[in-house]
Amino acid sequence: MEQNKKEGRYSRIHDQLNELIQKSRSVNARMATVTAVLHHKMDTFFWTGFYLLENEEMTVQMYQGPVACQILEKNKGVCWAAFNKKKTVVVEDVHQFPGHIACDSRSSSEIVVPFKNLEGRIIGVLDVDSKEKAAFDETDARWLEKILGLIYKDL
Numbered sequence: 001m002e003q004n005k006k007e008g009r010y011s012r013i014h015d016q017l018n019e020l021i022q023k024s025r026s027v028n029a030r031m032a033t034v035t036a037v038l039h040h041k042m043d044t045f046f047w048t049g050f051y052l053l054e055n056e057e058m059t060v061q062m063y064q065g066p067v068a069c070q071i072l073e074k075n076k077g078v079c080w081a082a083f084n085k086k087k088t089v090v091v092e093d094v095h096q097f098p099g100h101i102a103c104d105s106r107s108s109s110e111i112v113v114p115f116k117n118l119e120g121r122i123i124g125v126l127d128v129d130s131k132e133k134a135a136f137d138e139t140d141a142r143w144l145e146k147i148l149g150l151i152y153k154d155l
């Protein structure tokens with residue numbers, strides 16, 4: 001997608017989500033809404049969802065797309081890399097990423113954004129996969145980080 005088109009689409013999604021999620025004070029409802037809107041509005045999003053830390057395990061939560069890995073092996077894969085580095089990780093070709101966890105072999109690229117609670121502590125990640133290689137870039141990273149900031153807004 002062209003950068004201008006991508007910027008515009010994310011801007012509209014951000015505005016839509018900002019309005020939609022204010023209707024509920026439930027973090028789970030807000031996460032589910034973010035997942036659904038992103039998955040259905042962004043053409044290259046093949047799998048979109050959250051993994052949260054539960055009992056020291058990265059466990060799948062709400063998501064859109066094919067069946068997911070329920071629990072991710074600790075300190076392995078892109079989700080754990082983003083969690084441990086405390087920053088967004090963009091992978092152009094997941095098949096070249098050391099320790100990649102292949103929940104679905106059709107995924108070719110991935111972006112993982114740390115998800116923080118009200119106190120600013122990372123409690124999990126937003127994980128997005130694409131069937132296309134190099135589907136994600138800094139524009140995706142910047143906007144997805146901004147969108148995740150909406151989930152705990154005004155709670």
